[in-house]
Amino acid sequence: MYLNEENIRKDFPLLSREVYGKPLVYLDNAATTQKPLCVIRKMEEVYSTINANIHRGVHYLSRQATESHENARRTVQRYINAASPEEIIFTRGTTESINLLAATFCRSQCKPGDEIILTTMEHHANIIPWQIQREITGVELKVVPLTKEGEIRTEDVEELISSRTRLIALTHVSNVLGTINPVDEIIRLGHNYNIPVLIDAAQSVQHFPVDVQALDCDFLVFSSHKMYGPTGIGVLYGKKNLLEKLPPYQGGGEMIAHVTFEKTTFNELPFKFEAGTPDYAGSTALGEAIRYIESIGLDNIRRQEEQLLRYATERLLSIPGMKIIGTSQHKSSVISFLVGSIHPYDMGLLLDRFGIAVRTGHHCAQPLMNALGIEGTLRASFAFYNTEKEIDTLAEGIERVTKMF
Ligand code: C6P
DSSP: OOSOHHHHHHTOGGGGOEETTEEOEEOBTTTOOOOOHHHHHHHHHIIIIIOOOTTTOOSHHHHHHHHHHHHHHHHHHHHHTOSOGGGEEEESSHHHHHHHHHHHHHHHHOOTTOEEEEETTOOGGGTHHHHHHHHHHOOEEEEEOOOTTSOOOHHHHHHHOOTTEEEEEEESBOTTTOBBOOHHHHHHHHHHTTOOEEEEOTTTTTTSOOOHHHHTOSEEEEEGGGGTSOTTOEEEEEOHHHHHHSOOSSOSTTSEEEEOSSOEEEOOTTGGGOOSSOOHHHHHHHHHHHHHHHHHOHHHHHHHHHHHHHHHHHHHHTSTTEEEEOOOSSBOSEEEEEETTOOHHHHHHHHHHTTEEOEEEOTTOHHHHHHHTOSOEEEEEOOTTOOHHHHHHHHHHHHHHHHHO
16 A cells, blocks of 8 residues: 555544444545544634634734634635635535525526536535526526446537536536546536536545646535535635626625615625635634645545555455446546345445444435436445455455345
């Protein structure tokens, strides 16, 4: 392996706990990752040393807390290589980021009958906000089909483009299939037709470098808790000229320039989209998580996870009755699978008794499940702190369960 697992695992206190008297094997990293001690300590540090409401007070603590929040914004900017910190909007996570964009974009940029292109493999977070806007603003949704390997083809996106297309919104990496989509090609395609592109990076920014200027994407969203940071905070990146065209999402403190009962004028970017007291403790800890990732190195993370994926794919395929769902050549460290006719829920419950945490069900991607003709899958998802030994434990667990049925 590329990284020294023993040293790395020491950074994550939770990984050394036991469940049911057995060592925990945590393979649900696509749902949320565990947190390194430096992130946990950073939360404690904020609340025990600089806690104060930000952007408002003239007092010392308030200025320190504000600086900490704004430093975190610059850290995120650097991490995804955005052109300026104004392009980084803090939200509660990917879901809120997409809801914000769907509501403000459809309200201001779309007329009834205009079209948004999505793909079959989207998470519900990149489907339902658009359906809500379909009800409110009359936009229509077009859906890119899937190949049998579980991939999206750029030519199938192009098929759906019309003079009414206003946005293409797709996931970078499928949370079920692990497929890494050719987003660079799709962004170029969109721009050939003057169509902006939103990338759901919830399953990519923690696995490999994502450079918004190199990709030239127009919007990009992700969640802190899937990248070793705290829960309850995430990011909406948008190109400045596009964000400036959008109206505010929520109203309240911080997002205003001047208020009277007759009329309110709004604050500049990014504050226009950050109504209310922001999660400055969360943003500060997200900044710490990013520094932690950078200290390991995203290229090292990618190589380590690619090796885990290869090892796990081979090991799982040696189990009789194993079917891996999602066989793209370009995959991130996610394996969805079914074994014979065993229900994923039954298998998941029994694996849990062996201390193995995997996810079961539709993974918030029911339209994808419908397209695949299945109800759900088991899903093992790996982070760089997982080990080949843990993959052996998973495989042995599956073999034991198979024998019980
Ligand atoms: N996927 C999973 O186990 P939030 O909940 O806002 O942090 O992220 C939503 C989301 C959006 N897009 C993609 C591609 C995602 O994978 C997720 C979250 C988790 O797969 C929880 S369902």
